[in-house]
Amino acid sequence: MAHGHKSNEKVIYVGDSRVRKPKAVGSDTIPPDYTAFPGKSEAFIPNFLLKEWMVGCVALVGFLVLTIAEPAPLGYPADPTNAAFIPMPDWYFLFLYQFLKYPYASGNYVAFGILGVPGVAFAALLLAPFLDTGKERRFYRRPIASSLMVLSLFSLFYLTKVSWDHYEHELALTNTIPEHHLREEKAREEWEKTQANGGVPVEEAVVPIVDKDDPAMEIVKANCVACHATDLKGNEGAGVPALTGVGDVHSKEELVEIVTNGLGGGKMPAFGERLSAEEIDQLTTWLAKQKKAE
Amino acid sequence: MLKNVYNWIDERLDITPLWRDVADHEVPEHVNPAHHFSAFVYCFGGLTFFITVIQILSGMFLTMYFVPDILNAYKSVDYLQHKVAFGGIVRGMHHWGASLVLVMMFLHTLRVFFTGSYKAPREMNWVVGMLIFFVMLGLGFTGYLLPWDNKAYFATKVGMQIAEAVPIIGPYVKELLQGGDIIGAETLTRFFAIHVFFLPGALLALLGAHFIMIRRQGISGPL
Amino acid sequence: MSNHDQEKNHRPVKRNEMSRRQFLSYTLGGATAFMAAGVTLPMIRFAVDPILKKKSESTWVKVVEEAKVTNEPQEFKFNIHQIDGWYVSDPEQTAWITKDEQGNYFALSPVCKHLGCTIGWNTEKNNEYVCPCHGAHYTMDGKNLSVAPKPLDEYDLKVESGWIYLGPIKANTRV
Numbered sequence: 239m240a241h242g243h244k245s246n247e248k249v250i251y252v253g254d255s256r257v258r259k260p261k262a263v264g265s266d267t268i269p270p271d272y273t274a275f276p277g278k279s280e281a282f283i284p285n286f287l288l289k290e291w292m293v294g295c296v297a298l299v300g301f302l303v304l305t306i307a308e309p310a311p312l313g314y315p316a317d318p319t320n321a322a323f324i325p326m327p328d329w330y331f332l333f334l335y336q337f338l339k340y341p342y343a344s345g346n347y348v349a350f351g352i353l354g355v356p357g358v359a360f361a362a363l364l365l366a367p368f369l370d371t372g373k374e375r376r377f378y379r380r381p382i383a384s385s386l387m388v389l390s391l392f393s394l395f396y397l398t399k400v401s402w403d404h405y406e407h408e409l410a411l412t413n414t415i416p417e418h419h420l421r422e423e424k425a426r427e428e429w430e431k432t433q434a435n436g437g438v439p440v441e442e443a444v445v446p447i448v449d450k451d452d453p454a455m456e457i458v459k460a461n462c463v464a465c466h467a468t469d470l471k472g473n474e475g476a477g478v479p480a481l482t483g484v485g486d487v488h489s490k491e492e493l494v495e496i497v498t499n500g501l502g503g504g505k506m507p508a509f510g511e512r513l514s515a516e517e518i519d520q521l522t523t524w525l526a527k528q529k530k531a532e
Numbered sequence: 533m534l535k536n537v538y539n540w541i542d543e544r545l546d547i548t549p550l551w552r553d554v555a556d557h558e559v560p561e562h563v564n565p566a567h568h569f570s571a572f573v574y575c576f577g578g579l580t581f582f583i584t585v586i587q588i589l590s591g592m593f594l595t596m597y598f599v600p601d602i603l604n605a606y607k608s609v610d611y612l613q614h615k616v617a618f619g620g621i622v623r624g625m626h627h628w629g630a631s632l633v634l635v636m637m638f639l640h641t642l643r644v645f646f647t648g649s650y651k652a653p654r655e656m657n658w659v660v661g662m663l664i665f666f667v668m669l670g671l672g673f674t675g676y677l678l679p680w681d682n683k684a685y686f687a688t689k690v691g692m693q694i695a696e697a698v699p700i701i702g703p704y705v706k707e708l709l710q711g712g713d714i715i716g717a718e719t720l721t722r723f724f725a726i727h728v729f730f731l732p733g734a735l736l737a738l739l740g741a742h743f744i745m746i747r748r749q750g751i752s753g754p755l
Numbered sequence: 756m757s758n759h760d761q762e763k764n765h766r767p768v769k770r771n772e773m774s775r776r777q778f779l780s781y782t783l784g785g786a787t788a789f790m791a792a793g794v795t796l797p798m799i800r801f802a803v804d805p806i807l808k809k810k811s812e813s814t815w816v817k818v819v820e821e822a823k824v825t826n827e828p829q830e831f832k833f834n835i836h837q838i839d840g841w842y843v844s845d846p847e848q849t850a851w852i853t854k855d856e857q858g859n860y861f862a863l864s865p866v867c868k869h870l871g872c873t874i875g876w877n878t879e880k881n882n883e884y885v886c887p888c889h890g891a892h893y894t895m896d897g898k899n900l901s902v903a904p905k906p907l908d909e910y911d912l913k914v915e916s917g918w919i920y921l922g923p924i925k926a927n928t929r930v
Contacts, residue, residue: 305624316685325686367655375648
């Protein structure tokens, strides 16, 4: 973008500025307008704004396509006791999140980790004009400022990527599907059901506990409610199924098998050693009765 | 008719110079992508503002359904996203807009940095711009908690631990943000107030200052 | 008509060519409108959704045995299932149910048509519904006698195997 006027490396600020500036160009008193300079300037409205709006329209269409194609994620309700959840901050904080995992930025050094590096970096960024006071504007003639910025950019991208890779690795390791995907799937199914029902939402019938006073309830209280909840509705967010209505899903034989040997690689623990055979029999007989009322 | 109304107001308030100044100023060649395609880098500031407007509008509409309460926040977000027509789109606009506004602002900042546009006499505008950046990050952080799902809860927990680790003031900052000992009902209402009233108020004031300074100083000259 | 008039005071055809500036201004206006619409239309549809939502079909609620209803209005409570956005509840409703001379049952809403207070039967011993707030009076059929501008609303009612079922509220059909 070389221009007609003398390019003698002196910074010459031009613009239709009303800020008085030293006699760089033109008259001393009236600040020059861009019209006074070589080059094809044009009016803001309508000429220039139209061009900017064109870019805006393209951006808007792209943006709307994104919002339609990719719904905003929503997981399950916050549950402070959920130990399986892998917490992740928003992507734009990942670099900081990752940085604070490193040895000299965590533990006893966490103050240094926060104030020493990101704190100084952000303060420097905030005060950049007062640190980089030279007249030169071209980045390749400001090697210190530019290289510091490039270095920071590189570390930002690097830290973000490492953090994300680590997250993906952990997801694969624990065999977890991010819950907002599961939730989205469920919402879609529900929507389809609603459509099939002529646009009227289908209400999930609440399945009551069958035969509450059965002595097997004592075994349930002692062993099952810790995970399956006191109302036996399970915990959707943590992937614990409800016991109400379980008789519709599994037969008694299957239930005996599940209770005795567990399920899902230890997610459902094996009770074969903790409960006697009679107890398991009593329990599964009762569980098999847990069917939806007709 | 409209002209008469305009003239009537103009006679009294002399509003013409206000918008004439914005409308008629000349835009130089070096920022005009029609002349130099590389000048598209000058678009990011405008796009940031455009997406900010989308954020403000979609946020206003979302509060028609949203309740900042730990029992109902999730239910109301779930309702507006899945049961209200276009709810997914409006929430999507707000969610993705939050990311996009940061991307655009990041690119805008880099443009200003690498063209050295923050140098005298525009130092103040750079500082204001950086403050806008911090306010936007704050908006992102406080907005994340509001749906009250697991992601919101645990991400905020991480953020709080980072805040707490700041020496001396950290624990106080954390407690002030949390409004109590745990992340719970009081945190949610606080974050809501900060997200919807305090930070947007600060944002509007800073944006106003940013734009006034741009008009006073004009855009930085060509390299 | 006006076209005709213009043709009469015939003037030489003047070609109104658009200036470049005008053209740009119109295009700018169009682009602005497109962007404004693209941004706000989804939000407006989102905001007006309650108006456009399909009203859920109301269901009949079993209220009381036929035999219990007499010629004297009696107050009966029943619960309806209400879905209010994300809030699902079973609020209690009240109806005054009476059998008329022909043996037809009818149920009146206890909400006064004046300013929405709750009416009571025969509280002034004159065989009328009385509203305690501003003294509105209604007959047994719900006809407004004083103060209130309209008769009391009525519930849809049906009798099935000895039980009275109530449906949605409608305007009074008896007066």
